[in-house]
Amino acid sequence: MYKILLRQDLVPNIHLFKIAAPNVAKKAQAGQFVVIRVDEKGERIPLTIADWDREEGSITIVFMEVGTTTHKLAMLEAGSSIADFIGPLGLPTHIENFGTVICVAGGFAVATIMPIARAMRMKGNRVISIMGARNKDLIFWEDELRAVSDQLIVTTDDGSYARKGLVTEPLKELLEADEKVARVIAIGPSIMMKYCAKTTQPFGVKTIVSLNPIMVDGTGMCGCCRVSIDGATKFACVDGPDFDGHQVDWDLLFARQRIYLDEEKRSFEQWQCQHDARS
Numbered sequence: 001m002y003k004i005l006l007r008q009d010l011v012p013n014i015h016l017f018k019i020a021a022p023n024v025a026k027k028a029q030a031g032q033f034v035v036i037r038v039d040e041k042g043e044r045i046p047l048t049i050a051d052w053d054r055e056e057g058s059i060t061i062v063f064m065e066v067g068t069t070t071h072k073l074a075m076l077e078a079g080s081s082i083a084d085f086i087g088p089l090g091l092p093t094h095i096e097n098f099g100t101v102i103c104v105a106g107g108f109a110v111a112t113i114m115p116i117a118r119a120m121r122m123k124g125n126r127v128i129s130i131m132g133a134r135n136k137d138l139i140f141w142e143d144e145l146r147a148v149s150d151q152l153i154v155t156t157d158d159g160s161y162a163r164k165g166l167v168t169e170p171l172k173e174l175l176e177a178d179e180k181v182a183r184v185i186a187i188g189p190s191i192m193m194k195y196c197a198k199t200t201q202p203f204g205v206k207t208i209v210s211l212n213p214i215m216v217d218g219t220g221m222c223g224c225c226r227v228s229i230d231g232a233t234k235f236a237c238v239d240g241p242d243f244d245g246h247q248v249d250w251d252l253l254f255a256r257q258r259i260y261l262d263e264e265k266r267s268f269e270q271w272q273c274q275h276d277a278r279s
């Protein structure tokens with residue numbers, strides 16, 4: 001069992017858990033993920049590693065309540081435990097001194113981009129970060145991301161905070177203004193990553209995205225996380241999750257992400273009924 005050392009509610013439906021997992025913390029690197037199971041009968045879900053503390057032996061995860069498992073997870077308090085916590089999985093993000101790097105985070109992926117922006121800065125890169133959310137109430141870790149960036153741009157879709165608009169708009173402006181951008185890292189909802197890659201393509205700037213297909217084992221055995229990159233089949237859990245955004249077959253990714261939508265909906269409705277009956 002893996003103990004929850006700390007719980008923080010970052011915004012109403014996005015939570016941070018610090019979990020005691022010394023063996024995972026020993027090896028965790030930016031861009032990697034864990035697969036968790038809340039209890040013995042639960043499904044396995046992948047969650048990106050937002051931070052780690054090797055001395056304390058802990059891993060920080062940030063998740064949004066979207067389905068049965070994340071709702072179950074959100075009901076746990078500090079001091080309770082989860083059944084399984086496997087990792088670190090996936091290849092770490094490639095970090096080197098590229099020069100100027102733009103890190104783009106959409107929604108709660110600000111937690112995923114944090115260790116990457118920090119590692120890029122520590123390697124001597126000039127880091128420009130862009131974080132976007134639907135509205136003001138969903139913004140978190142603004143100061144934290146600013147602290148590891150040379151420049152931070154914040155956008156909200158509805159203009160309720162900072163700049164109104166989508167993250168692709170300042171991204172395009174930066175590329176138009178600064179020819180020396182060597183790399184873009186874009187992480188967030190798949191549709192956002194697709195459009196970030198489309199924005200950078202005419203500028204020829206390599207753009208890394210972190211794909212989030214359905215995963216089961218997380219070790220390359222089940223084939224669930226199959227994606228197509230430049231026409232070749234890859235498994236996101238062992239060949240990724242980072243890939244060149246200009247080479248991703250986005251339509252296939254979207255189609256595969258939708259495969260179990262009905263089952264997921266049914267599972268959540270069932271869980272809600274059980275949960276309501278108990279409370």
Ligand code: FES
Binds near residue numbers: 218221226236238
């Ligand atoms: S999750 Fe099973 S092969 Fe990647």
